[in-house]
Amino acid sequence: xxxxxxxxxxxxxxxxxxxxxxxxxxxxxxxxxxxxxxxxxxxxxxxxxxxxxxxxxxxxxxxxxxxxxxxxxxxxxxxxxxxxxxxxxxxxxxxxxxxxxxxxxxxxxxxxxxxxxxxxxxxxxxxxxxxxxxxxxxxxxxxxxxxxxxxxxxxxxxxxxxxxxxxxxxxxxxxxxxxxxxxxxxxxxxxxxxxxxxxxxxxxxxxxxxxxxxxxxxxxxxxxxxxxxxxxxxxxxxxxxxxxxxxxxxxxxxxxxxxxxxx
Numbered sequence: 004x005x006x007x008x009x010x011x012x013x014x015x016x017x018x019x020x021x022x023x024x025x026x027x028x029x030x031x032x033x034x035x036x037x038x039x040x041x042x043x044x045x046x047x048x049x050x051x052x053x054x055x056x057x058x059x060x061x062x063x064x065x066x067x068x069x070x071x072x073x074x075x076x077x078x079x080x081x082x083x084x085x086x087x088x089x090x091x092x093x094x095x096x097x098x099x100x101x102x103x104x105x106x107x108x109x110x111x112x113x114x115x116x117x118x119x120x121x122x123x124x125x126x127x128x129x130x131x132x133x134x135x136x137x138x139x140x141x142x143x144x145x146x147x148x149x150x151x152x153x154x155x156x157x158x159x160x161x162x163x164x165x166x167x168x169x170x171x172x173x174x175x176x177x178x179x180x181x182x183x184x185x186x187x188x189x190x191x192x193x194x195x196x197x198x199x200x201x202x203x204x205x206x207x208x209x210x211x212x213x214x215x216x217x218x219x220x221x222x223x224x225x226x227x228x229x230x231x232x233x234x235x236x237x238x239x240x241x242x243x244x245x246x247x248x249x250x251x252x253x254x255x256x257x258x259x260x261x262x263x264x265x266x
Contacts, residue, residue, distance in 0.1 A: 022143040034104060038112055039082030046082040046115045046144075047074045047255065048105065050122035052244075054168055057085040066247040068148035070121075073248035077255035082115060084108060093129045094157075094176050094189055097134045102131075105141050118144045119258050121251070123244050124215060125169075132194050134202060147203030147233075147258030151245045154215045155223040158186040159245065164207025165213040190224040201231030207246065208236065214243040 035057040039046060050072060051059040060070035060083075074083055088101055109115050118141070120130040127150030134145055154160045161173035176187050187193065204227055208220055227234050235257050239246050 013266070019137060029249070034084045034086040034108075036084040038117060040080035041114055043080035043082070044114055044116035045078050045119070045259075046084065046109070046112075046117070047078060047119045047121065048130075049074075050088065050126035050133075051085065051121070052123050053090055053125035053172060053256055055126065057087045062087050065245045065251070066249075068248045070245065070251060073251040074255065076248070077252040078119075078259065082112060087180045088129060090125060090129075090172065091153070091176055091179075094123075094134065094173075094193075095180075096132070096136060096189070098133045101133055102136075102138050102141060106138060109141070109144065113208035116144065117146045119147055119149065119255055120145060121149040121254070122153070123151045124153065127151060128191065131191055131204070132189075135194050135198055142200055145202060147205065149205045149207075149251060149254035149258065151250070152212055152243050153191070153206070153223075154219050155191045155226075156187075156219045156221075157190055159258045160215060160219045161186055163216050163218065169214060192222055195226060195230050195232075198230045198232075201233070203233045203258050203260075204235075205257045206234065206236040207250050207254070208238050209241045209243060209246065210238060211241055212243045 052058060058183045062075075065067065065073075071083060074081065084105070086101060086104060086254075092098075092100070105118075120134060122128075122130040128152055130148050131153055134142065134148055137145065157173055161170055161177065164170050173186060182188075206220075206224060208217060210217060224234050224236050237250055237253075239250070245251055
């Protein structure tokens with residue numbers, strides 16, 4: 004083999020090594036994720052933050068790791084889905100697209116026997132509110148919800164959040180609805196008043212959160228417990244979002260205690 008050819012092959016090999024690895028995907032559109040191993044029966048479903056995208060748990064670092072790293076650590080071999088959604092539809096209580104996506108997935112992977120829902124910020128709100136509206140088939144599989152910085156009192160949030168995008172989104176939807184109590188009616192505490200099937204809820208609240216201030220969540224724990232939910236709450240110094248993968252792992256472990264099908 005001549006020197007020029009060897010040099011070309013070495014250059015090509017070097018380029019291949021520097022290319023990013025392909026993401027693990029169930030399909031190339033939405034949702035993003037990976038299938039569970041046949042030896043595992045659990046599925047973790049993630050909802051991104053307002054203005055985020057399904058790629059969020061694969062690329063957004065929390066203390067040097069990603070959300071997917073925490074999922075793999077807490078539930079080895081479990082499946083994972085990161086679902087896209089329309090925030091306005093979620094706020095209106097329309098979860099038909101989300102429910103159809105999850106139902107289709109569980110039909111494709113019938114070995115899934117239990118589900119954890121998780122999300123940060125409005126993704127946490129989506130996870131908690133979706134649970135109350137999920138089809139009976141999906142709801143029966145959900146063993147719990149892990150959320151960080153999920154807002155409860157949306158009316159207060161629309162006034163005191165330091166995030167302009169959050170305030171504008173909520174006020175826009177309030178205007179579109181033409182209903183003065185729209186945001187109040189869509190608070191998690193109000194939504195959970197009609198809950199028929201209590202679940203495990205792991206809440207992470209950040210004391211120094213200026214995007215979803217603590218005042219917006221002062222009654223959430225008590226109202227969830229009033230409906231029979233098994234609530235574990237972490238109140239941590241710090242800002243918005245998941246503080247570290249430890250707390251996400253801890254939350255998933257908290258839920259798994261009630262999921263007998265987990266490895």
